[in-house]
Amino acid sequence: MGASPSQYNVYTIAALRESSPGNIAIDFAGAKPVLVAAGQNAQHSNFPDTDYESQNLENGITILPPNGLATPNGVYYDNDPANKQAGTIAFISSLDPSAGGSVATGAQQVSLYAIHTNPDTFNLAKDQAVDKIDANLSAPISVGSVQFCLVSGGTNESALMSIGPATGNGNQLGVTKKVFSSTDCT
16 A cells, blocks of 8 residues: 555565575575666665656545454455455566476566565555555555455545455455445445
């Protein structure tokens, strides 16, 4: 999320292909992923401030911010808003079949991950959010699905969005939604 409930940011993640010369990185710790974006810490000081995309949801739509309750709020994973808050979600591809995957050369397999950022990245300035995400990027949590509640800007409606495995499509990701006549996805 960005600096408001209607803003979201998209960042590029870069990582090492080899954990040491001649040794393919087989996990996130070995690949040492990093956001390609300017932040406050020294690691990000040389990145230009333009290496991310910031967008706003249209028509006054917002994401319901986290409230620590067992109701759909913030960004959470595996259908558990009370215990599995995710400040950030990441779509990360694996291109190397020797790293445990079974993809062919030139193919991509994209997995969904939750990145814990405590406190959450909601309403943080971009450079603060970059540092919090990056500090937790080497230990992302592989998740089955990610959920968030979109609230209408002009009606008394909301939609619970879920990103996860698409029904009948193997490992492909899909999106489902459930619309509610309330502003809190209940």
